[in-house]
Amino acid sequence: MPLTQEEIKGLTKKAWEIRRAIVETTFTCGGSHIGGSLSQTDVLVALYYKYLNIDPARPEWEDRDRFILSKGHGGIGWATVLGDKGYFDKALLKNFNKTGSPFSMHLDSLKVKGCDASTGSLGHGLAIAVGLALGARLKKKDFRTFCVMGDGELCEGTVWEAAILAGHHKLDNLTAFIDRNNLMIDGLTEQITTLEPIDGKFKAFGWETLVIDGHDFAAIGQAIEKAQAIKGKPTVIICKTIKGKCVDLMEGQAQWHYGGLNSDLRDQALACIDKHYSEVLG
């Protein structure tokens, strides 16, 4: 069932909160992968606040849906969502990056409740997700596995090994997302190494492919629902996004892959986010 206007409004408000929290934590922690955390936010919000079958009170629940953030550097964005969902006291995020903190830039599954797999080295997540999806089948479980990859990590050969296997095993319980913000650390993906046609590549490997606006909740919802209905093959949802989304000074800027904020920049960023959502929500 498509998302209702009310649901979209609720998710939009949640994305507003999450983006603000990412900025606040980036300010306190000294620096974060803020650009990619802001680009992935709407997909994570749609999954965690609408589609994932999870129970934050039971993070080890065997039948829960699994979420793998293959672009592990989006950890600050993911931890913000997990804290907000109640996997842990979100006040703990003030310790992000700090000595002895459970929260590193790339989340550790043994330290952060709700983190289904430790990631950070690019090109690893999809293989883990394929293992989980095959594991669900072997254990006759209905849980679904969702995996969010960055577009830059598509350069990694292991992504394509895993993509071949997901297609071969017809893993219709696996949905991958590409956070297609067109940027990697050193610049535009297509200038550094051509990735397109991304959808054509996955299609050739036996996947259903959907290309959407990754900041449009109606489109994200529709794509996830379509992916869940497709039988006999995995689905990849290529989400066209903007690195640094909602913060003017960061939008589309490769240098905001990673960065710190002083209080002036924090205030500017929060003002941008507030302005954006005030306009969207009217």
Place this chain on the structure above:
Amino acid sequence: MAEGMTWSVTDGDKLTQAEVYGEVLTQLGDKYPEIVALTADLASSTKIGRFGKKYPQRFINVGIAETTMFGMAAGLALAGLKPVVSTFAAFASLRCAEQVRTDICYQNLDVKIIATHAGISFGQAGSTHHCTEDIAVMRSFANMTVIVPSDGMETGNAVAAAIEWPGPVYIRIGRGFEPPVNKTPDYGYEIGKAITMCEGKDVTIIACGVGVLQAVRAAEVLGRQGLSARVINMHTIKPIDRDAIIQAVKDTRRIITVEDHNIMGGLGSAVAEVIVESGKACAFRKLGVPDCYAIVGYPEDLYHFYKFDADGIIETVSELMRLEIEEDEDWEDEA
């Protein structure tokens, strides 16, 4: 099946380590329904395919995609299964080092790796298929247990023990047939507990893998020459049996390590670390592949060439026996 054993193999002394492994894993499949076996186009070479014949639903051949296989194993373990992964040691430890370390060991997942064709046991294949680095690599990964069984029967014991052992385990075995050193499998194998193959007071030979048989043979010859050599089968490199090493230093003051691995980073290094930290001095030599890419040849010729066969061990013992070892009356005082 002997009492207390979870497996039995007919003519185990005539089989390769891999053949015993394939058979034992298949037998364990009944008792452990959560075992799922993975390989990368090496079902027959590693013998993991035997499990697949009996349990096709629990067997995944990923094709030639080793790195993804280890990532998938992590995912399967996260789903509550017990993945057993087999490929050649060179691929498991080098090509897939990051997946093993980051996806499996970092998350302390219940994945068992049985790597075949280790050391220079596939000597004819050339250095792409030799693996004289895997012990060094694997023992540097936190949470990893590293086992080098001495023969087929010990391989059976190690595999059965590893399935029960928590967390990731790396078992490295050879390629072809090597004569057995254990007469029966029911000798009380325990992960982390070294086995004294024979007692001795003049020198101790600490060996793993194919080195154990060579050490036992050397000790027999040395015995006829009037030298008493202790042989320790250090099948578990990590966690290493520190007590057995320190006792040997104390009792014999001469230690030789023997392994089919680079002398840097493997058993010899692990033993040396224990000795140095104990503060107790001894004469010490490491036998193995001397930090080079091995020449091509049949394994037994290469063991001889690199002097970690019985002849080489005897030669090294003779050299150590010529050294003056200072008697130390104040042993217990040393830190």
